[in-house]
Amino acid sequence: MLKYIFRRLLYLIPVMIITSFIAYMLVYLSPSSPAQIILKARYTSEPTQEQVEDFNEEYGFDKPILVQYTTWLNKAMHGDLGKSLTDGSDVWEDFIYSFKASAKLYFSSQILALFIALPIGVYSAFKANSLFDRFSRAYSLVGISLPDFWLGMILVYIFSITLNILPSFGYTSPKNLILPMLALGLSSSFSLIRLVRTSVLEVLHLNYIRTARSKGLSEGQIMMKHALRNAMIPIVTVLGIHLTHFIGGAVAVESMFAWPGLGNFFAKAAGSQDIPVIQGFVLLSAIFFIIANLIIDIICKQLDPRIDFHNESGKNNG
Amino acid sequence: MKFGMKRLLCFCMVALMMVGFVGCSNAGASSKSEQTEMKVAYGKDTGVASEKGNGDMLLTIFAGERLVEVVDGEVVPSIAESWEVKDSGKTISFKIKEGLKFSDGSDLTAKEVKFKFDRNIALKNTSWTEVDRIEKIEVPDDYTINFYYKDGMDGYVVLAGFAEYGNTIVSPNSFQTPGDPTTPMVKFIGSGPWKVADYVKDQYTTFVPNENYAGDPVKLEKITVSMIKDDEARVLALQSGDVDAVVDYYHGGSAYTPRNVLSSLKEEGFQVLKQEMPMTTVLAFNYTNNEAWKNIKLRQALNYAINKDEISGLFDGWISPANDAYFSDCSPYTTALGKQSYKYDPEKAKTLLAEAGLAGFSPKMIVNSENADEVKLAELLQSMLKESGINLQLDVMDATKYAEVKKTADWDLCSYYIGGPERRIYSRNEGRFDKTAPEFGSSGCFTSDTIAAAVQKAVDPFDEKERKAGFKEFYAAIDAEAACVPLYYDAVFVVANEGVEGIEFIGSEPRFGQVTYKK
Numbered sequence: 113m114l115k116y117i118f119r120r121l122l123y124l125i126p127v128m129i130i131t132s133f134i135a136y137m138l139v140y141l142s143p144s145s146p147a148q149i150i151l152k153a154r155y156t157s158e159p160t161q162e163q164v165e166d167f168n169e170e171y172g173f174d175k176p177i178l179v180q181y182t183t184w185l186n187k188a189m190h191g192d193l194g195k196s197l198t199d200g201s202d203v204w205e206d207f208i209y210s211f212k213a214s215a216k217l218y219f220s221s222q223i224l225a226l227f228i229a230l231p232i233g234v235y236s237a238f239k240a241n242s243l244f245d246r247f248s249r250a251y252s253l254v255g256i257s258l259p260d261f262w263l264g265m266i267l268v269y270i271f272s273i274t275l276n277i278l279p280s281f282g283y284t285s286p287k288n289l290i291l292p293m294l295a296l297g298l299s300s301s302f303s304l305i306r307l308v309r310t311s312v313l314e315v316l317h318l319n320y321i322r323t324a325r326s327k328g329l330s331e332g333q334i335m336m337k338h339a340l341r342n343a344m345i346p347i348v349t350v351l352g353i354h355l356t357h358f359i360g361g362a363v364a365v366e367s368m369f370a371w372p373g374l375g376n377f378f379a380k381a382a383g384s385q386d387i388p389v390i391q392g393f394v395l396l397s398a399i400f401f402i403i404a405n406l407i408i409d410i411i412c413k414q415l416d417p418r419i420d421f422h423n424e425s426g427k428n429n430g
Numbered sequence: 431m432k433f434g435m436k437r438l439l440c441f442c443m444v445a446l447m448m449v450g451f452v453g454c455s456n457a458g459a460s461s462k463s464e465q466t467e468m469k470v471a472y473g474k475d476t477g478v479a480s481e482k483g484n485g486d487m488l489l490t491i492f493a494g495e496r497l498v499e500v501v502d503g504e505v506v507p508s509i510a511e512s513w514e515v516k517d518s519g520k521t522i523s524f525k526i527k528e529g530l531k532f533s534d535g536s537d538l539t540a541k542e543v544k545f546k547f548d549r550n551i552a553l554k555n556t557s558w559t560e561v562d563r564i565e566k567i568e569v570p571d572d573y574t575i576n577f578y579y580k581d582g583m584d585g586y587v588v589l590a591g592f593a594e595y596g597n598t599i600v601s602p603n604s605f606q607t608p609g610d611p612t613t614p615m616v617k618f619i620g621s622g623p624w625k626v627a628d629y630v631k632d633q634y635t636t637f638v639p640n641e642n643y644a645g646d647p648v649k650l651e652k653i654t655v656s657m658i659k660d661d662e663a664r665v666l667a668l669q670s671g672d673v674d675a676v677v678d679y680y681h682g683g684s685a686y687t688p689r690n691v692l693s694s695l696k697e698e699g700f701q702v703l704k705q706e707m708p709m710t711t712v713l714a715f716n717y718t719n720n721e722a723w724k725n726i727k728l729r730q731a732l733n734y735a736i737n738k739d740e741i742s743g744l745f746d747g748w749i750s751p752a753n754d755a756y757f758s759d760c761s762p763y764t765t766a767l768g769k770q771s772y773k774y775d776p777e778k779a780k781t782l783l784a785e786a787g788l789a790g791f792s793p794k795m796i797v798n799s800e801n802a803d804e805v806k807l808a809e810l811l812q813s814m815l816k817e818s819g820i821n822l823q824l825d826v827m828d829a830t831k832y833a834e835v836k837k838t839a840d841w842d843l844c845s846y847y848i849g850g851p852e853r854r855i856y857s858r859n860e861g862r863f864d865k866t867a868p869e870f871g872s873s874g875c876f877t878s879d880t881i882a883a884a885v886q887k888a889v890d891p892f893d894e895k896e897r898k899a900g901f902k903e904f905y906a907a908i909d910a911e912a913a914c915v916p917l918y919y920d921a922v923f924v925v926a927n928e929g930v931e932g933i934e935f936i937g938s939e940p941r942f943g944q945v946t947y948k949k
Binding site for chain 1: 477479480481482483484554555556562596614631632633634656657658659660662663666667669670671672829830833834
């Protein structure tokens with residue numbers, strides 16, 4: 113296991129280099145120039161050619177792309193991700209600030225999604241084709257069709273405007289978390305319900321469950337001890353995929369609730385072609401994704417010891 | 431059954447109690463109490479901390495002052511009590527008011543004013559004061575500052591440029607290294623009616639009264655300006671009572687309350703305050719890159735082909751169609767000085783196109799997808815122009831691509847604006863129509879030697895009568911050459927709770943100094 117973890121961590125180096133290089137190239141190939149956009153915002157007027165040239169010289173954008181990239185990479189390797197071109201703030205500090213905000217939103221919403229999806233999905237699987245099952249399937253189908261930001265607007269309308277019990281935006285108090293968490297959590301739960309139901313249903317037809325039943329175990333024991341543990345593997349994997357909500361995927365909800373998460377952080381940087389911020393975001397996101405996926409793999413291994421990390425090609429798996 | 435009856439009785443009691451509570455709460459609502467704080471939603475960050483910028487317009491108005499201001503088209507005193515243009519226009523000298531202080535209690539003298547312009551020169555932030563042409567700045571005494579221009583200053587447009595947002599005077603203590611103008615601005619210490627008490631980037635700015643302000647003290651004890659980027663979310667925050675007012679971006683044209691919700695907000699009991707600005711959204715032609723637009727018949731055909739009243743309908747009637755002069759009647763130099771010759775006439779447009787040999791003309795319009803109203807406008811124009819036989823092709827793209835494509839030959843039409851906030855009316859018109867202005871080229875408005883000469887007559891003279899005559903000539907020149915198609919007059923809106931009183935517009939900028947709030 114340790115060898116596997118070490119090997120996966122080693123992947124970080126090429127992945128970081130490749131992703132950051134691709135990001136650099138994408139920004140470079142983009143038709144717009146950072147100087148034009150940033151200077152326009154800075155001076156609230158169209159910049160002159162001289163201002164653009166000075167800007168490019170000051171930030172090294174007049175140099176060949178490879179020189180720019182290697183200079184940036186060298187600094188990044190030494191822990192210096194640079195400063196934002198728009199407001200001069202430290203990229204690392206801004207990322208960490210937004211990361212914390214995203215973490216609060218992501219983990220609370222995913223826990224909520226699990227709390228909703230697990231009991232409904234499991235019960236639906238146990239009572240397949242019952243009225244409850246049909247209702248839950250219809251509920252999740254309707255829910256999947258709702259965009260998360262639209263759900264957010266409905267929640268604001270109910271809890272902030274009509275009932276006036278929750279704030280409609282902000283980040284200053286714990287109450288501010290509730291509505292964006294509900295919007296993202298409910299949105300994730302709709303797809304999770306279907307996934308939990310399908311996973312549990314699949315497991316319930318396997319031989320070892322039949323054996324457990326024939327041994328006279330109660331349905332509760334079968335579920336908790338045997339079925340759910342195995343059904344959790346695809347669920348955990350999907351929760352890993354939902355990490356995109358963490359890294360920028362929740363931009364609409366964040367924008368709707370003025371939540372200072374990574375989605376807003378990246379959207380602002382991308383809109384203003386703030387290269388150091390974009391690069392820092394891509395690099396740190398790549399590291400985060402690799403580590404997060406590694407943790408998910410380890411959890412899956414704990415859930416199912418048959419998973420063989422040394423045999424990733426799938427040979428001899430039957 | 432007995433149990434069921436009990437439950438029914440309990441339910442009825444609870445329901446009655448709730449009705450009672452509602453009744454009580456309604457009774458309480460009629461007595462309003464005086465508030466000392468107010469919360470405002472705004473679509474932009476105020477930019478208190480900035481590496482090389484000067485802060486957002488709202489910040490510079492709330493917490494800052496400039497040497498002069500522009501009110502009703504005239505340059506008026508502010509930090510400077512008077513000014514004099516000397517040496518045949520080569521020198522402009524300002525006399526600074528005595529006894530002024532920044533919000534941190536430090537003195538505001540000519541030395542501090544010079545510091546701000548040293549920063550703008552060092553950062554090449556021209557801000558329409560032609561700082562690139564400034565030879566030197568001298569401070570002969572504590573209350574005099576002289577700007578010497580290499581080849582002479584342009585005229586009134588340069589004087590008005592001292593009222594630009596970027597020329598807001600801030601204390602040398604605002605910078606990372608106090609006294610070093612090239613270091614980042616880490617806090618905003620100005621001399622305006624408010625001072626910044628707290629700031630969290632991209633979230634909120636708290637303003638409290640500046641006890642060192644030389645003018646009338648503000649009435650509220652605190653205003654918190656929250657940044658809510660999403661237009662709809664700002665409206666929801668107002669409806670929920672989380673904010674007391676929603677303010678459009680001070681520049682106009684972006685980050686504004688959606689116009690199609692203003693009527694329903696008014697019906698809900700909110701105040702909708704509107705201030706038209708000398709800024710007109712126009713349909714601009716890519717004549718610098720595309721020969722076809724040099725044909726006046728084509729430009730005239732476009733002017734006849736567009737029904738501006740229909741465009742106003744897009745905004746639920748809250749925005750006025752640009753049917754009369756080139757700007758709305760909000761500014762003395764823009765009222766009744768010139769009328770457009772073109773009234774909606776699709777048949778005439780067809781005839782002109784045929785005469786130009788362009789029947790079946792199929793121009794390409796670039797559209798910024800991030801502005802929903804711009805997209806709706808483009809779609810409306812597409813259907814409207816069909817009546818005149820013009821097959822408009824829309825190319826909708828994101829803001830960054832839009833900015834770049836605009837510099838190429840790969841488009842024919844775009845919606846843009848002429849004019850701007852009132853303090854910018856001179857510089858903006860010069861920038862749009864005078865090819866030698868640094869800003870020229872961004873709008874796409876057609877210009878010619880006649881228009882360029884006329885715009886100079888409008889923005890340069892110090893004498894008001896001469897300036898007015900110049901504006902009349904300028905408008906006539908735009909009209910004669912059909913330089914663009916004026917579509918609608920832009921406006922700044924403030925939507926506020928019923929109990930908010932005293933919001934006043936100076937120029938196109940809402941001010942909150944004398945606001946009182948009963949809730």
